Amino acid sequence: MSSETGFDRRLYDRFPTRGARPPGELEALKEAWCAPRGWQWLTVINNNFVGVYYVGAAMLFFVLAGILALLMRTQLALPLNGFLPQETYNQLFTMHGTMMMFLFAVPAVEALGALLLPQMLGARDLPFPRLSAYAFWAYLIGGLAFFCSLFFGLAPNGGWFMYPPLTSTTWSPGINADFWLLGIGFIEISAIAGAVEIIVGVLRTRAPGMTLDKLPIFAWAMLIFAGMIIIAFPSVILATLLLELERAFGWPFFDSVKGGDPLLWQHLFWFFGHPEVYIIFLPAAGAMSTIIPAIARAPLVGYRLVVLAMLATGFISFGVWAHHMFTVGMPTMSVNVFSAASMAVSVPAGVQVFAWIATLAAGRMRFSAPGLFAVGGLVIFVMGGLTGVMVAMVPFDWQAHDTYFVVAHLHYVLIGGMVFPLFAAIYYWTPLISRRALSERLGRWVFWLMFAGMHLTFLPMHLTGLMGMPRRVYTYLPGRDWEATNLLSTAGAFLFAAAVLLWVIDMARNFRPFGAGNAGNVHDGPGLEWLPNDLYSVRSIPVVRSLYPLWDQPDLARDVEAGRYLLPNNPTGGRETLVTSVMNAEPQYLLRMPRPSPWHVWAAVFTAAFFLLLTVQAYAAAAVFALLAVWTILQWCWLLDRPMERPEVDIGAGIRVPSYASGVRSHGWWAMAITLIVGGMVALLAGFSYVFLWSSRPDLWGPPPKDSLLLILGLQAAAALLAAGGVKTLARGGARAPAAATLMLAAAALLVAAAWGLDLRGWAAGGLQPSQSPQGAAVAALLSWQGLFVLTAAFMGLYALLRLAWGYVRPGQPATFEVIGLFLAYAAGQGAFAAALPRLFPGA
Amino acid sequence: MGRWAYGLGGLFAWGLHFVGIYAFASLDAQTPADDRRLWQLAAVLLSLACAGACAGLAALALRRMKARREAAPALMDQFAALGAAAGLVGVAWQALAALIV
Numbered sequence: 001m002s003s004e005t006g007f008d009r010r011l012y013d014r015f016p017t018r019g020a021r022p023p024g025e026l027e028a029l030k031e032a033w034c035a036p037r038g039w040q041w042l043t044v045i046n047n048n049f050v051g052v053y054y055v056g057a058a059m060l061f062f063v064l065a066g067i068l069a070l071l072m073r074t075q076l077a078l079p080l081n082g083f084l085p086q087e088t089y090n091q092l093f094t095m096h097g098t099m100m101m102f103l104f105a106v107p108a109v110e111a112l113g114a115l116l117l118p119q120m121l122g123a124r125d126l127p128f129p130r131l132s133a134y135a136f137w138a139y140l141i142g143g144l145a146f147f148c149s150l151f152f153g154l155a156p157n158g159g160w161f162m163y164p165p166l167t168s169t170t171w172s173p174g175i176n177a178d179f180w181l182l183g184i185g186f187i188e189i190s191a192i193a194g195a196v197e198i199i200v201g202v203l204r205t206r207a208p209g210m211t212l213d214k215l216p217i218f219a220w221a222m223l224i225f226a227g228m229i230i231i232a233f234p235s236v237i238l239a240t241l242l243l244e245l246e247r248a249f250g251w252p253f254f255d256s257v258k259g260g261d262p263l264l265w266q267h268l269f270w271f272f273g274h275p276e277v278y279i280i281f282l283p284a285a286g287a288m289s290t291i292i293p294a295i296a297r298a299p300l301v302g303y304r305l306v307v308l309a310m311l312a313t314g315f316i317s318f319g320v321w322a323h324h325m326f327t328v329g330m331p332t333m334s335v336n337v338f339s340a341a342s343m344a345v346s347v348p349a350g351v352q353v354f355a356w357i358a359t360l361a362a363g364r365m366r367f368s369a370p371g372l373f374a375v376g377g378l379v380i381f382v383m384g385g386l387t388g389v390m391v392a393m394v395p396f397d398w399q400a401h402d403t404y405f406v407v408a409h410l411h412y413v414l415i416g417g418m419v420f421p422l423f424a425a426i427y428y429w430t431p432l433i434s435r436r437a438l439s440e441r442l443g444r445w446v447f448w449l450m451f452a453g454m455h456l457t458f459l460p461m462h463l464t465g466l467m468g469m470p471r472r473v474y475t476y477l478p479g480r481d482w483e484a485t486n487l488l489s490t491a492g493a494f495l496f497a498a499a500v501l502l503w504v505i506d507m508a509r510n511f512r513p514f515g516a517g518n519a520g521n522v523h524d525g526p527g528l529e530w531l532p533n534d535l536y537s538v539r540s541i542p543v544v545r546s547l548y549p550l551w552d553q554p555d556l557a558r559d560v561e562a563g564r565y566l567l568p569n570n571p572t573g574g575r576e577t578l579v580t581s582v583m584n585a586e587p588q589y590l591l592r593m594p595r596p597s598p599w600h601v602w603a604a605v606f607t608a609a610f611f612l613l614l615t616v617q618a619y620a621a622a623a624v625f626a627l628l629a630v631w632t633i634l635q636w637c638w639l640l641d642r643p644m645e646r647p648e649v650d651i652g653a654g655i656r657v658p659s660y661a662s663g664v665r666s667h668g669w670w671a672m673a674i675t676l677i678v679g680g681m682v683a684l685l686a687g688f689s690y691v692f693l694w695s696s697r698p699d700l701w702g703p704p705p706k707d708s709l710l711l712i713l714g715l716q717a718a719a720a721l722l723a724a725g726g727v728k729t730l731a732r733g734g735a736r737a738p739a740a741a742t743l744m745l746a747a748a749a750l751l752v753a754a755a756w757g758l759d760l761r762g763w764a765a766g767g768l769q770p771s772q773s774p775q776g777a778a779v780a781a782l783l784s785w786q787g788l789f790v791l792t793a794a795f796m797g798l799y800a801l802l803r804l805a806w807g808y809v810r811p812g813q814p815a816t817f818e819v820i821g822l823f824l825a826y827a828a829g830q831g832a833f834a835a836a837l838p839r840l841f842p843g844a
Numbered sequence: 845m846g847r848w849a850y851g852l853g854g855l856f857a858w859g860l861h862f863v864g865i866y867a868f869a870s871l872d873a874q875t876p877a878d879d880r881r882l883w884q885l886a887a888v889l890l891s892l893a894c895a896g897a898c899a900g901l902a903a904l905a906l907r908r909m910k911a912r913r914e915a916a917p918a919l920m921d922q923f924a925a926l927g928a929a930a931g932l933v934g935v936a937w938q939a940l941a942a943l944i945v
Contacts, residue, residue: 312855312927316934319862319866333942337865337938340938340940
């Protein structure tokens, strides 16, 4: 295997080192990674704390959404039951679905990643701990505000998919729908922030030697999960933005009376919504592929095939969205293709299921609580998968669509594919973060009650659906043979709730996080997370030589704890971790990590306030909080890219690496590039929306403005060149380089803004009104999105000038400018796209 | 990026094929009904191109694995070979769905 970075891998042979470590280095590590005190519990950023908060919050929302389900099941237990009024029932089923999908399922697996990945990868923490903490606070505040809308009768009531025209102002005139649109948009920001952290973390902070074929399967799953979030979530962000614009300003994207098309919402929503199922499933599958080998004491059968199957699932899941739309009258060829893809996606899922069964057969299964949950989840998921293939067949789907059969199917898939694996993960990994493991006895009770309750609830629901009971009805007439199955489902729901209650009791009795020490490797797990650890993660970062290091390197735990591997100290005196290369995990540089500060918490509070005030249409107050949020984020960024006192440091055994990196090598550049993919996806999908709306009503399309497209494209090209030039100027160095580079970046920002202004003026001069036609609305949406980037570019230009004024712009320190340059170049490209598409298509 | 593109090439070919077929189906719905054969022909040509790309990639990956003569093949070679094989089957499956109208 050739080296990826020029690093000599024979240097790994120096580890484990011999001899005693110098006195005081362990104390220095403990000091740098000390536990919080007082208010610091809120500003803490270590994954050991934020990860636990995050999982805890997700489970809180699981319980709350579960209570809503119990209320619904109580209402449906008997025909013509008067337990809940119709409007309340509508709010409850909307909130139940929304909370389970957006506030529980995705955050729970993201939280699990934030909690476990650093230890699993042998890192001290993920590369952007403040971003993780910001994501958590944004999610918690936004989620609680969203949930509390129930108590004021303001909760959304249009279903978790919020289809227009039901959610248009005509049929949903209050602010209930706005709560959903702005709340979910805000919470998605948190999910994307977490995804950026996970991608960069998995690819760049692995222990040396952990090549991709030795990457823990859970980390692979989290990597694919995060990649899917980056591609899928922009779609729901755009959809919510468009519907909110329609509701607030009357821009007709979905209003067919004014030429919009409600099917556009369905395309955008399900382009996110179906991959979402796999986004939820893959990390849970990664947890299963980790837990099953440990409880069977056998390596996972077909590790590489399982990874490939997860990758294939990621790809194919983006080709199945329209199977939710088989009944809307799509062209037959489209229906056939989506049906084929929906059947095909079961193949990679099947590969994983067979790998788990083969692993269980190859080893000696222990029916501990995590083992039971893993096997139970497998059984339930297979049952859900089989009904999934049934509804992938178009004629069957036409019959089962919008009936309780689909409700049963989706719950089998999500509970088997996510909830049971999550409980397996909780029982498996709790000893890692708690001084006491959870009770095995109670765990078995929880499993059997949950397993029985699940089947009792959802198995009869298949029949209820086949007998014709539609979804989302608050009651039903007697005499349709739906009484018995509904009553059974309600009984099952309470049995499930009893299991959850028992689990809460188990947690209250035994879960003891944040203290010194933990319960240890009670399941004989083979991954790095089971190395002895503290708040600084591992004492020294090991050289990984196997997929199952603790099984194959018997002295590893002892040597790691004795500081005989990499980074046994903190050479710069602060918090640090090692950044390694993408493919082979070769050491590249030392990443100096931030210490806790309150800025990210304030940023989350102000961002939440901004969205909440937008919901209640207090626009002036919202603008103030937006500015406050920007100010706190600038404060947060101000502390980054600090001067380094020692350009190179020894990370152990005489191996020296730089303590600073910029450009493609740096983690910050990667984070910006991934964030820009999100922006690019939104722009691309806005372009799709433009073409879709044209295809729906081409007769409403007018000619584009006659101004010069070439001038706009020329300005954007000049902006991109200036941005690249500014970065290069700073990298070349020289006394005048900082000022020249800053001015070039500021000029680039100005040119992007000027091109956008010209674009806007051209359409305005042509008389195009966003509220008058779908063309106006679609063009205005493209321009608005670009406007957001122009605004951000302006802030970045200002930020660059401030850094110059404070003397923070130095030739040897170009990381910040490279990130700004990348953003400006992208903004120029996006501006060119937004100008060119509506002028060139469909033509004059 | 090159190594990722190589390893995941078969899946990318499948994705490209999917987008293409979806686009042809949408264009078919936008244009007069009597030109369906034209769009189906376009679907066939795209399918052949994508299937050819998958087959070529699989052959390249197998040759590389053979040339390395290592006990365990390189991860990306294996991904490329298996992914291309899966992509080939996926393309054929999808092409049939587009043609049976």
